[in-house]
Amino acid sequence: MHEYSIAEHIRDILTEVGTRHHRRVTHATVQIGPISMIVPELLHEAWAAVSAETPLAGSVLVIDHVPIKARCEGCGHETTSFTPFVKCGQCGSMRLKLASGHELQVVDAELEDTTDESPVDA
Numbered sequence: 001m002h003e004y005s006i007a008e009h010i011r012d013i014l015t016e017v018g019t020r021h022h023r024r025v026t027h028a029t030v031q032i033g034p035i036s037m038i039v040p041e042l043l044h045e046a047w048a049a050v051s052a053e054t055p056l057a058g059s060v061l062v063i064d065h066v067p068i069k070a071r072c073e074g075c076g077h078e079t080t081s082f083t084p085f086v087k088c089g090q091c092g093s094m095r096l097k098l099a100s101g102h103e104l105q106v107v108d109a110e111l112e113d114t115t116d117e118s119p120v121d122a
């Protein structure tokens with residue numbers, strides 16, 4: 001139940017964002033790299049469960065899949081793929097330095113438009 005603890009963590013972050021802006025969060029974008037081992041369907045399911053009966057109920061998680069990127073220490077080539085790999089796509093060397101792929105972070109949150117907001121007069 002990896003996804004549940006992740007969803008709880010996301011809920012904590014978004015609760016704070018909503019509280020800070022005094023508005024409801026409607027959408028949140030979460031960047032996920034293949035190495036984070038998150039199953040998107042399970043995350044959506046977990047999100048519905050942990051956000052129920054909170055101010056975040058009904059909000060939508062948008063999952064932004066980011067690829068794995070690794071730079072070869074042999075030839076300097078950067079290999080990018082959505083599936084795990086162990087060799088440089090250019091020279092076949094296994095001396096790779098991982099640059100991205102285990103992302104698991106909230107990168108954006110959309111807040112509800114408040115129509116009852118009084119105009120601010122200067």
Ligand SMILES: [Zn+2]
Pocket residue numbers: 072073074075076077088089090091092093
């Ligand atoms: Zn290489």
